[in-house]
Amino acid sequence: MQLLLERRAERSRRMTLLSPLIAVGLTLLTGAIIFALLGLNPLRALFVYFIEPLTSVWSIEQLIVKATPLALIGAGLAVSFRANVWNIGAEGQFTAGAILGGIVPVFFPQWQSPLALLLMLALGILGGMAWASIPAVLKNRFNANEILTSLMLVYVAQLILDWLVRGPWRDPQGYNFPKTVSFSGWQLLPQFSLGPIYINLGAILAVAAALALAFLMARTLKGFEIRVMGNSPRAGRFSGFSRSRTVWFCFLLAGGLAGLAGICEVMSTVGQLQPSISPGYGFTAIIVAFLGRLNPLGALVAALALAISYLGGEGAQVALGVSDKIARVFQGILLFYILACDTLILYRVKFLKSSSAATSPA
Amino acid sequence: MRAKRNYLLEALHMVKVFGKLHANDDITLRIKAGEIHALLGENGAGKSTLVKMIYGALQPTSGEFRWQGEDISIASPAFARKLGIAMVFQHFSLFEALTVAENIALAMPGRFNLAKLSEKVTTVSKEYGLPLEPKAVVADLSVGERQRIEIVRCLLQEPRLLIMDEPTAVLTPQEADQLFVVLSRLAKEGCAVLYISHRLEEVKRLCHTATILRQGRIVASVNPAKETAASLAKLMVGGDIHVVAHQRKHRAGTVRLQLKDLNLPADGPFVVELKNISLDVKAGEVIAIAGVAGNGQSELFDAISGERPLGRNDMICIDGEPCGLSSVNDRRNLGAAFVPEERLGHGAVPAFRLSENILLTRHSSDPSLVKSGLLQKNGATDVSDRVIKAFDVRKGKPDPEARALSGGNLQKFVVGRELDRIPGILVINQPTWGVDAGAAATIRQAIIDLARQGTAVLAISQDLDEIFEIANRIAVLSRGQLSETHPAGEISLEQIGLLMAGAHEVEEARHAAIA
Numbered sequence: 001m002q003l004l005l006e007r008r009a010e011r012s013r014r015m016t017l018l019s020p021l022i023a024v025g026l027t028l029l030t031g032a033i034i035f036a037l038l039g040l041n042p043l044r045a046l047f048v049y050f051i052e053p054l055t056s057v058w059s060i061e062q063l064i065v066k067a068t069p070l071a072l073i074g075a076g077l078a079v080s081f082r083a084n085v086w087n088i089g090a091e092g093q094f095t096a097g098a099i100l101g102g103i104v105p106v107f108f109p110q111w112q113s114p115l116a117l118l119l120m121l122a123l124g125i126l127g128g129m130a131w132a133s134i135p136a137v138l139k140n141r142f143n144a145n146e147i148l149t150s151l152m153l154v155y156v157a158q159l160i161l162d163w164l165v166r167g168p169w170r171d172p173q174g175y176n177f178p179k180t181v182s183f184s185g186w187q188l189l190p191q192f193s194l195g196p197i198y199i200n201l202g203a204i205l206a207v208a209a210a211l212a213l214a215f216l217m218a219r220t221l222k223g224f225e226i227r228v229m230g231n232s233p234r235a236g237r238f239s240g241f242s243r244s245r246t247v248w249f250c251f252l253l254a255g256g257l258a259g260l261a262g263i264c265e266v267m268s269t270v271g272q273l274q275p276s277i278s279p280g281y282g283f284t285a286i287i288v289a290f291l292g293r294l295n296p297l298g299a300l301v302a303a304l305a306l307a308i309s310y311l312g313g314e315g316a317q318v319a320l321g322v323s324d325k326i327a328r329v330f331q332g333i334l335l336f337y338i339l340a341c342d343t344l345i346l347y348r349v350k351f352l353k354s355s356s357a358a359t360s361p362a
Numbered sequence: 363m364r365a366k367r368n369y370l371l372e373a374l375h376m377v378k379v380f381g382k383l384h385a386n387d388d389i390t391l392r393i394k395a396g397e398i399h400a401l402l403g404e405n406g407a408g409k410s411t412l413v414k415m416i417y418g419a420l421q422p423t424s425g426e427f428r429w430q431g432e433d434i435s436i437a438s439p440a441f442a443r444k445l446g447i448a449m450v451f452q453h454f455s456l457f458e459a460l461t462v463a464e465n466i467a468l469a470m471p472g473r474f475n476l477a478k479l480s481e482k483v484t485t486v487s488k489e490y491g492l493p494l495e496p497k498a499v500v501a502d503l504s505v506g507e508r509q510r511i512e513i514v515r516c517l518l519q520e521p522r523l524l525i526m527d528e529p530t531a532v533l534t535p536q537e538a539d540q541l542f543v544v545l546s547r548l549a550k551e552g553c554a555v556l557y558i559s560h561r562l563e564e565v566k567r568l569c570h571t572a573t574i575l576r577q578g579r580i581v582a583s584v585n586p587a588k589e590t591a592a593s594l595a596k597l598m599v600g601g602d603i604h605v606v607a608h609q610r611k612h613r614a615g616t617v618r619l620q621l622k623d624l625n626l627p628a629d630g631p632f633v634v635e636l637k638n639i640s641l642d643v644k645a646g647e648v649i650a651i652a653g654v655a656g657n658g659q660s661e662l663f664d665a666i667s668g669e670r671p672l673g674r675n676d677m678i679c680i681d682g683e684p685c686g687l688s689s690v691n692d693r694r695n696l697g698a699a700f701v702p703e704e705r706l707g708h709g710a711v712p713a714f715r716l717s718e719n720i721l722l723t724r725h726s727s728d729p730s731l732v733k734s735g736l737l738q739k740n741g742a743t744d745v746s747d748r749v750i751k752a753f754d755v756r757k758g759k760p761d762p763e764a765r766a767l768s769g770g771n772l773q774k775f776v777v778g779r780e781l782d783r784i785p786g787i788l789v790i791n792q793p794t795w796g797v798d799a800g801a802a803a804t805i806r807q808a809i810i811d812l813a814r815q816g817t818a819v820l821a822i823s824q825d826l827d828e829i830f831e832i833a834n835r836i837a838v839l840s841r842g843q844l845s846e847t848h849p850a851g852e853i854s855l856e857q858i859g860l861l862m863a864g865a866h867e868v869e870e871a872r873h874a875a876i877a
Contacts, residue, residue, distance in 0.1 A: 009765070010763045222735065227714075234708045235709070
């Protein structure tokens with residue numbers, strides 16, 4: 001038997017939808033094998049990891065909390081990646097947004113007004129945009145590879161945050177713990193009840209962003225421009241679109257959304273600035289974008305799926321005694337399978353009888 | 363057994379089904395060593411499918427192959443190459459970022475030494491009259507030059523069966539003649555050649571046998587030397603072919619497109635510099651620019667379309683309006699339309715549906731397509747349907763992706779998209795390369811009809827038959843310099859050949875010396 005990939009005339013619509021499902025299936029299978037090799041009962045382990053997080057109201061709230069930053073960042077990255085703008089540094093833009101938005105509670109802890117809330121959100125967006133504009137400038141001006149520049153800026157942002165919370169921004173009443181004052185009142189996101197479930201403003205913003213970007217991509221000239229530039233830059237130039245404008249737009253958009261995710265995270269779950277404010281949402285959102293077919297609405301669904309891997313990781317640590325780093329393992333395996341399965345969209349797999357290949361020439 | 367040994371390759375009862383379409387329906391083809399065998403047929407007749415199966419790139423639904431009398435199945439292109447089958451594709455499979463030598467190295471089995479290979483490339487390309495610079499980066503080369511790479515790559519493999527998919531579509535008459543010498547020599551050395559072409563005259567000249575396909579079936583197998591071009595064409599299309607009607611005498615109107623001392627320095631090592639190009643194209647006339655591939659054609663196109671910025675605003679005027687510094691869309695809004703050489707990836711986005719490809723060049727000039735930043739999908743579909751109908755674009759689905767169309771049909775669509783606007787100026791680069799006779803006639807007729815309505819048409823082409831068919835005046839581009847224009851009725855093939863060789867450059871140098 002010989003395996004052959006045959007090019008399809010067009011992208012397969014069916015495979016566009018099936019490919020992420022196949023990838024999830026293969027991830028579960030691989031996960032079962034890993035659990036079995038660890039000496040665990042694979043079925044029980046998979047249950048703890050993937051099903052249990054969905055069984056209580058509390059864990060569903062947690063799921064939404066974890067999915068919110070993933071969806072916000074993932075939607076922006078989906079648009080960027082469509083344009084072949086490879087912003088890998090959303091984690092840094094997330095951190096920059098949290099830092100800039102954090103100015104309000106750090107310097108004006110007593111200021112309680114809806115304006116404080118709005119200002120913090122706006123500063124969060126601006127912080128993310130500012131951080132993202134660095135790789136954009138380097139790309140347009142010097143043609144520097146944005147994958148490297150945006151990635152390296154992640155560590156710069158994290159170290160600045162680290163320095164701030166250990167130094168100038170440290171809470172004077174904080175017993176020398178590396179953290180700022182706790183945010184309170186209008187400096188935290190308001191919550192809304194959805195039946196028995198409570199969600200915060202961030203989740204609503206994430207859904208709104210996904211809807212808006214889906215509309216942008218499908219129905220507007222800007223979305224068309226982004227898709228053309230990603231598909232064939234030469235045709236884009238012929239169409240009168242500018243590459244540098246696309247790079248700017250994508251970095252500002254994805255950076256702004258990552259910054260918004262960052263400020264929302266510190267205004268809800270974290271409630272203060274501290275050395276670590278994210279379990280790697282900015283990186284996981286890359287997987288979210290791909291699992292969601294580089295479609296902002298798809299990213300919303302994918303964010304929920306990836307949120308399970310975080311919760312499952314925590315659950316598995318408690319119930320099974322495995323390291324919560326297992327979450328990263330699953331995320332990596334999933335990305336690997338998604339990218340592999342995407343081959344099926346433009347190619348079909350064929351099996352050839354091996355006898356033919358054995359016939360010797362001449 | 364002995365009798366069968368006469369044939370190098372036999373393809374027996376080949377069937378290939380795509381969905382409901384029988385691309386090949388019981389085709390039997392036999393090729394002898396030392397034979398140049400033509401495969402004729404319109405686009406979509408099944409030629410490409412058949413040769414892709416022979417090359418192992420597609421697997422037949424049913425049917426069998428014999429190689430020197432022995433049953434085989436050709437599982438992959440690698441296996442085909444091992445047999446000694448080499449192929450020059452119509453759409454080139456080259457890596458743009460790599461050099462000529464590196465691209466060739468990729469196709470060679472086993473280990474290689476790049477320096478030695480470069481030497482070999484130079485020798486072989488010189489020997490066969492296909493000049494190539496091994497260190498040139500492919501992205502900087504013209505279509506014609508890229509094809510030379512493909513041909514040289516095949517020759518280096520010392521093939522026993524060479525498949526050529528429309529090799530002369532992008533060559534000048536001189537280059538084509540040179541290629542025929544190469545092919546005849548290969549045939550004498552015992553290599554079989556399977557030759558796909560739309561150019562019936564050259565098939566008559568070159569080929570020993572011609573097999574003619576129509577709608578996936580063999581309709582005839584003839585000795586082309588004993589046929590006329592007209593009788594071959596009739597077999598191909600199953601009827602008489604449309605002859606392009608042209609009024610030689612035209613009444614040229616006002617100047618609509620003016621190039622004034624257009625200069626454009628080279629922005630890469632293998633990009634041609636444009637020097638002092640001046641040209642007036644008047645309403646109602648077609649000016650054709652002839653020339654060998656890689657003499658500045660794509661640079662000139664990019665300069666006129668605005669894809670590469672110019673130094674001064676008055677280097678180009680459209681209807682008297684200087685626009686040398688304007689963007690491509692500003693020029694479109696002045697009434698200009700452009701059709702580039704490369705259909706896939708330049709003139710159209712391969713992964714986009716036809717209706718979306720309408721938007722590509724018309725989003726700023728057509729208010730029915732975009733309203734306050736929002737796409738009007740119905741508007742785009744209407745235009746697309748209109749173009750498809752007017753130009754008889756054949757497709758498998760209502761609104762397919764551009765890459766699913768055959769070359770000829772996509773070209774009709776890309777040309778039709780611009781002509782549908784009834785532009786004041788049309789600039790078209792290689793209007794019909796790699797397009798079948800039927801589609802080419804449609805496109806050329808449409809260009810002539812457009813000019814009759816008062817449009818100024820500038821066509822850049824390497825196909826001299828085409829140029830004489832459509833042009834009122836002819837100029838020649840050579841090493842980035844444009845000759846004077848000559849009325850089509852007053853210039854001979856020989857004169858054009860001299861200009862291609864750079865006769866006018868010398869003239870200019872002499873003028874400069876006198877001044």
